[in-house]
Structure formats: C-alpha cells, structure tokens
Amino acid sequence: MGRTIFLLISVVLVAYYVYIPLPDAIEEPWKLVWQNTLPKIATDLASFVELLGINHLMDTIQLLITFQEVPPTSDENVTVMETTFDSVPVRIYIPKRKSTTLRRGLFFIHGGGWCLGSAASYIYDTLSRWTAHKLDAVVVSTDYGLAPKYHFPRQFEDVYRSLRWFLQEDILEKYGVDPRRVGVSGDSAGGNLAAAVTQQLLQDPDIKIKLKVQVLIYPALQALDMNVPSLQEGAHFPLLTRSLMVRFWSEYFTTDKDLEKAMLLNQHVPMEFSHLLQLVNWSSLLPERYKKGHFYKNPSPGSSELAQKYPGFIDVKACPLLANDNILHHLPLTYIITCQYDVLRDDGLMYVKRLQNAGVHVTHHHIEDGFHGAFTLFGLKIANRMQNQYLNWLIKNL
Ligand SMILES: *[C@@H]1O[C@H](CO)[C@@H](O)[C@H](O)[C@H]1NC(C)=O
Numbered sequence: 001m002g003r004t005i006f007l008l009i010s011v012v013l014v015a016y017y018v019y020i021p022l023p024d025a026i027e028e029p030w031k032l033v034w035q036n037t038l039p040k041i042a043t044d045l046a047s048f049v050e051l052l053g054i055n056h057l058m059d060t061i062q063l064l065i066t067f068q069e070v071p072p073t074s075d076e077n078v079t080v081m082e083t084t085f086d087s088v089p090v091r092i093y094i095p096k097r098k099s100t101t102l103r104r105g106l107f108f109i110h111g112g113g114w115c116l117g118s119a120a121s122y123i124y125d126t127l128s129r130w131t132a133h134k135l136d137a138v139v140v141s142t143d144y145g146l147a148p149k150y151h152f153p154r155q156f157e158d159v160y161r162s163l164r165w166f167l168q169e170d171i172l173e174k175y176g177v178d179p180r181r182v183g184v185s186g187d188s189a190g191g192n193l194a195a196a197v198t199q200q201l202l203q204d205p206d207i208k209i210k211l212k213v214q215v216l217i218y219p220a221l222q223a224l225d226m227n228v229p230s231l232q233e234g235a236h237f238p239l240l241t242r243s244l245m246v247r248f249w250s251e252y253f254t255t256d257k258d259l260e261k262a263m264l265l266n267q268h269v270p271m272e273f274s275h276l277l278q279l280v281n282w283s284s285l286l287p288e289r290y291k292k293g294h295f296y297k298n299p300s301p302g303s304s305e306l307a308q309k310y311p312g313f314i315d316v317k318a319c320p321l322l323a324n325d326n327i328l329h330h331l332p333l334t335y336i337i338t339c340q341y342d343v344l345r346d347d348g349l350m351y352v353k354r355l356q357n358a359g360v361h362v363t364h365h366h367i368e369d370g371f372h373g374a375f376t377l378f379g380l381k382i383a384n385r386m387q388n389q390y391l392n393w394l395i396k397n398l
C-alpha cells in the first residue's frame with residue numbers, strides 16, 4: 001500500500017515537472033525540459049518556504065543559485081580579475097594574446113529580474129570569458145545590489161556608477177581599451193539596465209566618451225502595461241511566465257504585495273499618468289502579426305497612493321520605453337534580440353519600433369523558435385546560434 005502511494009506520488013511529481021506545454025517550433029525539447037526542471041523545482045521550493053513565512057522567495061532562489069558561482073579563474077586565453085569600480089564589484093576579462101592596438105571594451109550587465117544572479121554565476125562567467133576571447137575585447141561584467149535587499153533605483157545607480165567609472169580615460173587606458181570602441185550589453189533585467197544607463201549617459205555632461213553600441217538581449221523595457229500580447233500569451237512560457245515576470249517587476253520597486261496584486265490585474269497606473277501609456281501602446285507599436293487575436297484595452301486606472309509610494313514603475317530609469325523621442329534620437333547603434341515565446345518579446349519589439357521612428361540604427365534579430373533565457377543555455381543549439389550571431393554583430397560593429 002505504502003509503496004503504491006509512493007509510486008503514484010512519484011509519477012505525478014515527475015509528470016508535473018516534465019510537463020511544460022512547449023510550442024512545436026522549439027528544437028531539442030527534451031534538453032529544454034531538463035534545463036527547466038531545476039529552476040522549476042527551485043522556484044516551487046522557494047514559494048513553499050515563503051508561504052511558511054520562513055524566507056523571501058527571491059532570497060531562497062538566490063541562495064540556491066549561489067552554488068553555481070565560480071571563482072575568478074584565469075585560463076590559457078583570458079586573464080580574469082575582480083575589483084571594484086567606484087565601490088561596485090566587477091569581474092574583468094582581459095585576453096592574454098598580445099595586441100599591438102587598443103582593444104574593444106564591452107560592459108556587460110547580467111540578468112536575473114533585478115533579484116538574482118551575479119557576474120560570478122557560471123553562465124555569465126562563461127559568456128564573458130568566451131566574449132573576451134572571441135572578440136579580443138576587454139569585458140567588464142558588473143554586479144549591482146539585488147532585491148529584495150535593495151530596490152530601485154539602487155540597481156540602476158550601481159550599474160551607472162560602475163559604467164561611469166569605466167568610461168574615464170585613464171581607466172580605459174589602464175586596461176588597454178580604445179575609447180572609441182566601447183559598448184554595453186545585457187540580457188533580460190541586464191538588458192533593461194543597459195538600455196536605461198545608455199539613455200542616462202546622453203544626459204550626463206561630465207562623460208566625454210560616447211558608447212559605440214548598445215546590445216539588448218530580450219530586455220524588459222516597461223512596467224506600465226502587463227497585458228501586452230506576449231505577456232498575455234506567456235502564462236506557461238518556458239523559464240519565465242507572466243506571473244514570475246510581474247513578481248520580478250514589482251520586487252524591483254518594493255516587497256509590498258499591493259503593487260504585485262495591482263500589476264497582475266494591470267491596474268496600477270493612476271489616471272494622472274495615463275498619458276504615459278501611449279509610449280507603450282502595443283496597438284500602435286507592434287507589427288500586425290503580433291497583434292493577431294488580441295484586442296487593445298486601455299489599462300484600468302490604479303491608485304494614486306501606490307504610485308506615490310513606489311514611483312519607480314513610472315520612472316524612465318526603470319522603463320526605458322518611457323523616454324521621449326528627443327532622447328531616443330541620440331542613442332548609439334543598437335542590437336536587439338527578441339524571442340517568439342518570451343513574455344518580454346513585445347517590450348523589445350516596441351523599442352525597436354520607437355528607436356527606428358526616432359532615427360536610430362537598429363539591428364533586430366527575432367528568434368522564431370526562441371524563448372526567454374535561451375541565450376545562456378549552454379549546451380543547447382539555440383544558445384550556440386544566438387551567441388554566434390551576437391559575436392558576429394559585435395565583430396562588425398564594435
Ligand atoms: C583557448 O583558445 C583556443 C583557441 O581558440 C581554444 O581551442 C581553447 O579551447 C581555449 N581554451 C579555453 C580554456 O577556453
């Protein structure tokens with residue numbers, strides 16, 4: 001009897017963890033299922049621990065992720081070191097091969113929903129090491145304060161301080177970087193921070209060195225409309241669902257559950273800020289094919305009190321899509337990756353459109369069989385393909 005019940009529970013658990021409703025277009029589905037299982041178990045475990053009132057969801061997940069961190073170890077091709085830029089911890093990757101000229105510099109910002117990850121995470125360390133070697137570039141991978149310990153604008157400010165430090169002439173010279181060939185890059189929440197600091201630099205008279213490129217890998221770019229088509233479609237997308245994305249967004253601003261609840265209902269932008277909605281209006285900004293089957297509905301007005309308490313979600317430093325065209329117009333050459341099965345797809349698509357409207361040169365790669373997180377899923381063909389496209393673009397443009 002006991003064994004039968006045990007068997008039954010095991011079968012149900014395995015079925016639950018293995019079952020993700022994957023779109024047919026996705027290749028190597030079993031590898032993805034496998035890659036998705038550990039995060040799913042970790043998230044469920046963390047949710048349970050939070051439900052018991054023992055620990056914050058993100059703190060538990062971050063604790064589990066910490067086991068995937070690797071030390072800053074140099075290899076035969078790349079020297080790796082850790083230091084601080086204006087007291088923000090960074091990991092620096094310098095190619096070992098001799099160079100007679102100054103190198104490109106790439107400032108990289110890791111993802112993880114403003115709550116998770118670090119430059120030391122295995123995936124980011126591997127990516128930065130590979131980029132430094134293949135691109136023959138100095139890669140600076142920055143850390144920043146994470147939620148729930150720190151909320152907006154701490155993440156933004158840490159990254160901005162670190163980038164400003166890097167962009168000093170004597171610092172670039174110290175690392176052998178050509179001041180005319182510096183770019184920023186980031187994935188997911190790192191793409192959000194990359195877009196935000198790139199905009200901020202344009203308004204900073206103290207910074208003389210201009211970025212040559214910005215690279216945004218499935219970035220999060222707005223927290224105003226939680227019902228853009230990709231968020232509506234993404235209740236069960238692999239690795240990042242709508243509910244988890246809303247949790248990340250609200251956690252960026254506060255641990256107060258009221259904001260998360262209002263965002264889930266898409267009822268958080270108060271009447272006095274409703275004019276901002278036109279800047280993220282998917283009905284006018286998305287290409288026809290992504291609007292199919294969706295009807296635009298103005299989000300219902302939210303409470304003014306909530307917006308006064310947590311003004312971050314209507315701040316351009318958190319939502320780069322809220323910048324006006326005069327700012328966008330001055331942005332550097334831009335590379336944006338969007339994925340079809342990603343809740344953040346439409347943020348990226350709308351930014352592509354707004355940048356093009358403002359006259360910015362944009363290279364846009366839309367990955368038809370892509371999903372959130374695919375870029376760093378080492379071992380999957382799709383990651384390989386996306387990384388090689390990224391590298392080739394950087395070789396040509398940085
Ligand atoms: C160093 O570079 C060579 C040539 O690109 C490569 O074959 C080798 O695997 C690299 N070593 C490491 C540790 O990545």
Ligand SMILES: *[C@@H]1O[C@H](CO)[C@@H](O)[C@H](O)[C@H]1NC(C)=O
Pocket residue numbers: 274277278279281283284296298
């Ligand atoms: C969004 O655009 C549609 C038309 O494409 C329009 O009907 C709607 O009023 C707009 N809403 C906002 C908030 O800008």
